[in-house]
Amino acid sequence: MPSSNSFLQVKAVSKIYPGAQQSGVKKAYLNVQAGKITAIIGQSGSGKSTLLRLLYGLLSPDEGQVLFKGERIWGPEEKLIPGHDAMKMVTQHTDDLNPYAKVWDNVAVLLPNTNIKGKQEKTEQVLRQLNMFHLANKRVADLSGGEKQRVAIARALVTQPEVLLLDEPFNQVDTTFRDGLQQDIRHIVKQTGLTVIIVSHDPAEVLSMADELVVLKDGEILEAGMPKVLYQKPQNLYTARLLTSCNVLHREEARVLGIKAQKEQIVIYPEWAEPSSSGQNIDWAVKEILFKGAYEDVHLEYGPVELHVYNYDPGKYDHYSHVHVNVRQYLEFD
Numbered sequence: 289m290p291s292s293n294s295f296l297q298v299k300a301v302s303k304i305y306p307g308a309q310q311s312g313v314k315k316a317y318l319n320v321q322a323g324k325i326t327a328i329i330g331q332s333g334s335g336k337s338t339l340l341r342l343l344y345g346l347l348s349p350d351e352g353q354v355l356f357k358g359e360r361i362w363g364p365e366e367k368l369i370p371g372h373d374a375m376k377m378v379t380q381h382t383d384d385l386n387p388y389a390k391v392w393d394n395v396a397v398l399l400p401n402t403n404i405k406g407k408q409e410k411t412e413q414v415l416r417q418l419n420m421f422h423l424a425n426k427r428v429a430d431l432s433g434g435e436k437q438r439v440a441i442a443r444a445l446v447t448q449p450e451v452l453l454l455d456e457p458f459n460q461v462d463t464t465f466r467d468g469l470q471q472d473i474r475h476i477v478k479q480t481g482l483t484v485i486i487v488s489h490d491p492a493e494v495l496s497m498a499d500e501l502v503v504l505k506d507g508e509i510l511e512a513g514m515p516k517v518l519y520q521k522p523q524n525l526y527t528a529r530l531l532t533s534c535n536v537l538h539r540e541e542a543r544v545l546g547i548k549a550q551k552e553q554i555v556i557y558p559e560w561a562e563p564s565s566s567g568q569n570i571d572w573a574v575k576e577i578l579f580k581g582a583y584e585d586v587h588l589e590y591g592p593v594e595l596h597v598y599n600y601d602p603g604k605y606d607h608y609s610h611v612h613v614n615v616r617q618y619l620e621f622d
């Protein structure tokens with residue numbers, strides 16, 4: 289029995305696309321934990337899809353290797369049908385669905401006819417797990433984009449893979465639907481021990497879903513860890529910027545907030561600073577207030593220094609009023 293850290297391994301993998309930019313993935317090391325959700329995050333072009341395609345065997349590494357339970361994943365140059373039978377990948381494209389067939393048939397078709405009862409039970413189970421049993425008799429052509437995405441995921445899951453790779457699967461899906469789908473996937477992972485690797489261009493979206501975040505920058509893995517830890521204590525400014533719309537002030541600018549820092553750049557998350565209309569030093573002018581529902585995003589100005597903070601008591605401040613800012617927490621980076 290392999291230990292969990294030898295489940296799916298990326299060992300010194302590089303894949304550089306030819307061209308002036310030298311883009312791709314560079315010397316990546318990664319241990320994907322079995323039965324967990326790992327999210328690969330990074331700016332556009334940072335190499336997320338490339339890494340996922342290397343994991344799945346759709347691309348061959350120039351150097352290094354991907355191992356699944358100690359067995360090498362072969363790329364298209366070494367194997368006619370690349371990848372591993374125990375892995376399934378779903379992208380935002382749902383082209384392989386048959387639009388004229390019913391949802392049920394699109395899913396059931398992937399199971400053999402040797403056990404008709406088992407085929408029916410498994411199809412029903414997957415449709416129920418993904419909350420779409422009520423759509424079983426609908427034609428795929430009559431479904432919404434989000435529902436089609438669910439069918440694609442159901443098709444991937446019905447053959448009971450050990451690893452599900454998701455490349456931006458929620459792009460077509462509106463926020464409410466997205467939350468539901470993320471929750472369903474989390475439940476399936478808990479119930480079945482499935483391992484999920486998800487690529488997202490919207491890191492905030494996967495904070496609640498993933499067990500482990502892997503941060504990619506310019507093809508390199510910059511850091512990895514539990515979402516809460518990476519959010520609260522990122523090792524890099526890039527990660528902080530990726531996970532939240534934070535304020536980045538120069539050390540000198542931060543002095544107006546009473547912060548005496550050692551390092552050059554000071555990062556203040558908008559929820560780490562509290563505006564207050566009373567007290568001393570009411571120096572910050574309210575420049576703009578963006579209503580966000582449960583809170584307001586208040587943009588403040590003090591001379592040339594700008595700051596945005598969250599106010600959880602909407603309506604409390606007016607444009608051009610002046611406030612005091614109390615910073616509870618901040619990060620420092622070189």
Ligand SMILES: Nc1ncnc2c1ncn2[C@@H]1O[C@H](COP(=O)(O)OP(=O)(O)OP(=O)(O)O)[C@@H](O)[C@H]1O
Binds near residue numbers: 306
């Ligand atoms: N087939 C290719 N040939 C040449 N360059 C490529 C190829 N595929 C990707 N790239 C380049 O490699 C880099 C990484 O691309 P990749 O698609 O992996 O990034 P990504 O993080 O998934 O981006 P996005 O979030 O925009 O989808 C980019 O600079 C991209 O332009």
